[in-house]
Amino acid sequence: MNEALLRSLTPSVLGILVRRGADFAAAEDAVQDALVEAVRVWPAEPPRDPKGWLVTVAWRRFLDAARADTARRRREDLVDEEPAPGPAPAADDTLQLYFLCAHPSLTPSSAVALTLRAVGGLTTRQIARAYLVPEATMAQRISRAKRTVSGVGVSPAHGGSPCSSGAESLGEKPRAWGRFDQPGDVATVLRVLYLVFNEGYSGDVDLAAEAIRLTRQLAAAIDHPEVAGLLALMLLHHARRATRTGPDGSLVPLAEQDRGRWDTASIAEGVAILQAALARDRLGQFQAEAAIAALHADARTAGETDWVQIVEWYDELVRLTDSPVVRLNRAVALGEADGPRAGLAALAELDDSLPRHTAVAAYLYEREGDLATAARLYADAARAAPNLAERDYLTRQAARLNARLRE
Template sequence: MDELLLRTLTPAVIGVLVHRGVDFATAEDAVQEALIEAIRTWPERPPADPKAWLVAVSWRKFLDVCRSDAARRGREQRMVVEPPPGPTETADDTLHLFLLCAHPSLTSASAVALTLRAIGGLTTKQIASAYLVPEATMAQRISRAKKTVSGVRFEEIRDLATVRRVLYLVFNEGYTGDVDLAAEAIRLTRQLAEIHDDEETIGLLALMLLHHARRSARMREDGSLVALADQDRSRWDTSLIEEGVEMLQAALARDRLGEFQAQAAVAALHADAVCVEETDWVQIVGWYDELLRFTGSPVVALNRAVAVGEADGPAAGLAALAAVDPGLPRYSAAAAYLHEKAGDLDDAARLYAEAALTAPNLAERHHLARQAARVNRLLRG
């Protein structure tokens, strides 16, 4: 049984049912029932057309529910008709499902969970494990999300930008539990790019590939973080880098720059440098300027200040940092780095220790604490 094939087909089949007028929650339930039947029967009797088989069985499961529910006889009269002839699924149906799962009425957490369930084909247990919450909690979150979007009409959905942001949220969770969410996000973004060939979706996919290429070099065997400057670049995946750069160049050639393309350009410049000393920091500052124009994000301003410190010296970086809100996460870490580059070890040690106390995760906390200890050793000796 090809589990990946089933997961790939799931959103298309749900999309077909939703397009035919089935509410989202019922469509998802019907498709799950069809998947169970596929797992049971396909090993001995594989269908010639898996997509058509799943659509037909899912539709039958839906009709069974309608016929067995006396309270929904009126709906049965409207819905129990033979589907019109034609393709069993279209790219529009799958795109609709992407948009539905990222509907603005959903919270980010609910949109991510629903995307992984309906489009990614992951089980509730797998999603709960990935996000380190009880299965019952995740089941409730997904159930509420399905109810929220069940009344949304097909023609109401427009916001592809929200879909991209949801997919990037999934990607940034990385690897937890028994599900590689970074790889899952790349798979889903590839699927989105195939059905909607716009430059920002391609830019997002390029960004994911370029970040993912450095994955094996980011952590030591003991689980500690390795800063970009200290990573063993021979461990970077050059095939992913080449694919990401090629995609980015194709997107940029369309001359419709967007946020994810600019982020991918920064990642490509890091990937292009054979050693940290050859990094083109001047170009990186330029791309951060573009990102600020698109987003106005204080996080981008923080990253830009560090890049300015590399391109024009630590004094210039600290001047740029002075314009950033000091309450921003990782502000102290950026300030510590720039103070160390400026030779101000007392402030650097203090700021590294301060940053460790407010780090968003344990690995980063340990990394910053080690940096504080390292600088303190320099002061002593």
């Protein structure tokens, strides 16, 4: 059984059922039933048109459920005539699912879970293991999300190909895909995919790889430089994945990573995608972040990093987002480009309750030569660290400086 094929077909089949008039929750249940049937039947009788087979079986399952539910008599007009079996429509309905799963009334965690389930084709058990929560908890989260979006209507598209003009801007509705009552916009979809990517790897699902796969799928369906920017950013970050931790799981900072182990093919692909996006002169947050990642990837050693350009890109990010976290990262870059005093001056303008503020201050004070202050701040940052790996790293930094002070 080709599991990858089933997962790739799932969102398109689900989209077709939703477009035909099935509400999201009922359509998703019907598609899952069809997938179970495919696992049972296909090994002995593989279909010539896998997508058409799944659409036919899923639609029949939906009709059976609709007819059996006396509380849904209002849907009788949907079940009077069953579409004749045949090849599945050539149009891909996947894109509407991305926007439906990014519905603004969903919490970020629910949007991520629903995206992984509906678009990614993962099982509830896989998603629960990836997020280290009980399967029942994840099932409830997904069920609530499906109920939320089930009442959202989708009217058929009226001509044209999906986002063929490339004129859509972040926040606009993809006109060729019809109108949602309250759809998530492109920016929301991208934020959901980036949340998936940043979960990395846990359980038996590689969420970073899954996010890249879904973003590739989105990039093929919608022509927008920020979609390309996010894909480039993911590829450039993913290229360094193998070097981010040591054999014992300890955190390895960027400057100390073995650059010879970075994935050069992913870097080359990410840079090419980014260059094409930037050439369109419609800069967005993900393109700017990808440009910073590309500059890090381009340096053969940490000492060859072009920090001046990185500061310039952080200036663009501040203009685009006005994010305190971006300003914090800019302070680090400024400390590298213009010296630690410049970095500390920029840091002094920020709220010291920001996550990682204390750790950044410790690093800059160490570069300035104030080892006692740096050691104290490293210890303070370790106590507030959000995870064990970061806490251990910061504790080691404090111990290293305290040992030097005792010499």
